[in-house]
Amino acid sequence: MSGRTQVRACPERTCVGCRERAAKRDLLRVVKVEDACVPDPRGTLPGRGAYVHPVLVCLDLAVRRRAFSRAFRARGQLDTRPLRRAVEDSP
Numbered sequence: 001m002s003g004r005t006q007v008r009a010c011p012e013r014t015c016v017g018c019r020e021r022a023a024k025r026d027l028l029r030v031v032k033v034e035d036a037c038v039p040d041p042r043g044t045l046p047g048r049g050a051y052v053h054p055v056l057v058c059l060d061l062a063v064r065r066r067a068f069s070r071a072f073r074a075r076g077q078l079d080t081r082p083l084r085r086a087v088e089d090s091p
Contacts, residue, residue, distance in 0.1 A: 017058030
């Protein structure tokens with residue numbers, strides 16, 4: 001026996017809002033489509049992704065710190081209204 005466990009490792013990502021590490025499944029993936037931040041709950045949209053906890057506190061922190069613009073290497077402010085609607089509607 002090699003001493004290894006049979007449990008699969010869960011990938012971790014950092015929330016761009018609160019900067020805490022969490023399991024990838026506990027975070028919401030966000031991608032940039034044109035000049036808007038769009039939620040990608042299935043994780044299948046192409047492009048660079050950023051992760052945020054699906055709560056308004058982390059979303060507001062990320063917007064205030066301009067974390068999405070930095071994560072996507074975008075110039076100027078990005079529209080976060082679609083993302084805000086998705087977070088508000090999530091259970």
